Amino acid sequence: MSTGGEGEAPAPLRVLVVDDQRLIRDGIASLLGARPGITVLGTAPDGREAIAKTLELRPDVVLMDVRMPGMDGVEAAAVLSAEAPECRVVMLTTFDDEEYVVQALRAGACGYLLKDLPADELARAVRLAHAGVAQLDASVTRTLAASLPAPGPPRQQPPDAALSPREIDILRLVARGRTNREIAAELYLSEGTVKNHVSHILARLGLRDRTQAALHARDLGVL
Numbered sequence: 001m002s003t004g005g006e007g008e009a010p011a012p013l014r015v016l017v018v019d020d021q022r023l024i025r026d027g028i029a030s031l032l033g034a035r036p037g038i039t040v041l042g043t044a045p046d047g048r049e050a051i052a053k054t055l056e057l058r059p060d061v062v063l064m065d066v067r068m069p070g071m072d073g074v075e076a077a078a079v080l081s082a083e084a085p086e087c088r089v090v091m092l093t094t095f096d097d098e099e100y101v102v103q104a105l106r107a108g109a110c111g112y113l114l115k116d117l118p119a120d121e122l123a124r125a126v127r128l129a130h131a132g133v134a135q136l137d138a139s140v141t142r143t144l145a146a147s148l149p150a151p152g153p154p155r156q157q158p159p160d161a162a163l164s165p166r167e168i169d170i171l172r173l174v175a176r177g178r179t180n181r182e183i184a185a186e187l188y189l190s191e192g193t194v195k196n197h198v199s200h201i202l203a204r205l206g207l208r209d210r211t212q213a214a215l216h217a218r219d220l221g222v223l
Contacts, residue, residue: 012039013130016059018050018076019043019092020068024115028063028092028122035123047071051079054087060130064109066093066100074103081108088129092122096139105211111135134209163201170197174210175217 015032017040019025025043033040041057044050046068054062062080064073077089090111091104101112111129113122114137125135163171166187173183180198184191198210207213 010037012037013061013127014057014059015040015126016050016053016057016062017043018045018047018062018068018073019065020045024065031119032063032123032126035119038123038126047073047076047079050076051083054080054084058084059087061088061090061126063090063092063126066091066095066104074100074107074109077104077109078107088132090125090129090135096137101136102215105215110209110211113137114139132209134211136211163204167197167201167204170194171201171213171217171220174198174201175214177214 015038017025017029017032019028022045025045029040029043032038041059042053044053047064048071050062050064050073051071053059064077066073073091073093077091080087080089085108088111089109090113091100091109092113092115093100094115096114104112110132111125111134113125113135117125117137128135169187170183173186178186180191180194183189184194187194189197198213201207202209202213205213205216207216
């Protein structure tokens with residue numbers, strides 16, 4: 001494996017593809033394996049084998065279907081989140097149902113994508129997931145947004161949240177899918193200030209990314 005020294009190419013990103021339909025998993029593996037900088041270590045037909053192969057092969061990213069016989073992708077993602085936290089799990093499915101999305105994200109998945117996306121976008125999503133950037137399909141984002149309650153008057157901040165009123169405003173907008181630039185424009189702040197606030201919110205609440213922040217905001221009732 002490359003040590004990243006001067007003049008050396010970076011080590012390829014290692015991927016495991018999990019899907020109960022052989023034609024689909026082999027097709028995805030073939031498409032990703034043809035992309036530069038990506039190596040497909042193998043495939044698995046269900047959650048149990050995905051866990052075993054992940055612990056054996058230590059991939060950087062696991063592309064996981066949601067609905068599979070035996071152990072589904074959500075269950076497997078929860079196990080991998082605990083036993084292989086360095087591995088990024090991205091759900092790749094045909095289902096954009098809100099319940100599946102929320103369950104998968106709560107289980108530790110760092111992304112939720114639909115199978116109809118182009119191969120180049122899938123490869124990009126895998127690279128971003130490895131870099132720690134959460135990925136949600138556009139239709140999945142719309143599904144989550146539609147499930148959120150209509151904006152109402154601010155609710156009392158829970159005492160254990162320890163966020164300022166300004167941070168609660170920003171958390172509310174993050175939960176509604178706003179970018180840092182959009183939040184800055186809406187609250188008349190600089191984009192850098194918003195970025196700092198978001199980082200502070202994630203650190204204060206012990207959250208990994210904006211997706212978890214959105215789920216947490218709904219739990220806190222600040223929407």
